[in-house]
Amino acid sequence: MPVDRKQISRAVPAVLAMIAFLAAAVGLISDESPRDWLVNDRLFSDEIRAAALKHKLDPQLVRSVVFQESRFDPFTRGNHGEYGLMQVLPSGSVADWARINRKPVPTAEELTDPVVNLEIGCWYLARAMKRYSEYRNGTVLALAMYNAGIRRSEKWKPPVKNGDVVSRITIKSTRRYVTQIMKRYRRYQEK
Numbered sequence: 001m002p003v004d005r006k007q008i009s010r011a012v013p014a015v016l017a018m019i020a021f022l023a024a025a026v027g028l029i030s031d032e033s034p035r036d037w038l039v040n041d042r043l044f045s046d047e048i049r050a051a052a053l054k055h056k057l058d059p060q061l062v063r064s065v066v067f068q069e070s071r072f073d074p075f076t077r078g079n080h081g082e083y084g085l086m087q088v089l090p091s092g093s094v095a096d097w098a099r100i101n102r103k104p105v106p107t108a109e110e111l112t113d114p115v116v117n118l119e120i121g122c123w124y125l126a127r128a129m130k131r132y133s134e135y136r137n138g139t140v141l142a143l144a145m146y147n148a149g150i151r152r153s154e155k156w157k158p159p160v161k162n163g164d165v166v167s168r169i170t171i172k173s174t175r176r177y178v179t180q181i182m183k184r185y186r187r188y189q190e191k
Contacts, residue, residue: 086121
């Protein structure tokens with residue numbers, strides 16, 4: 001039976017519309033965008049694991065941060081000058097890491113190297129985790145510090161160590177950031 005090209009060309013827009021509709025419907029149910037479905041979150045698994053374990057972090061937490069920060073693209077640049085997988089900031093975590101470890105500040109090119117970037121990002125996240133280790137929601141506070149800085153995270157500490165943190169975060173983008181990472185982290189832990 002011959003293929004009717006006119007019928008096919010009329011059906012293509014309808015099929016594409018249905019796919020778009022289904023993607024939008026799933027987007028309403030899920031907090032992920034369709035572009036997130038295409039992310040290969042297994043990239044740099046060995047490097048993530050090594051850096052996480054070196055700094056006594058759960059590799060699944062670091063993987064969740066990398067997903068949120070860069071979608072596993074080591075060449076990503078942030079709006080405020082952040083670099084790489086963990087979006088480290090030269091004037092912030094990078095400078096602190098270099099000063100405390102008595103090392104030269106890595107160049108922009110070096111910050112796109114996954115090993116260097118993960119070393120600095122994990123080091124900074126581990127400091128935050130240690131700072132808030134006595135809090136029931138210490139991971140949330142550490143992520144808030146990673147995203148918005150220590151001054152802000154200190155303001156968001158609950159008055160009691162077992163208190164809620166997310167509701168205290170006053171910056172909407174940081175609240176979303178922390179919530180997204182924690183959801184993904186729980187998902188990765190279940191696998």
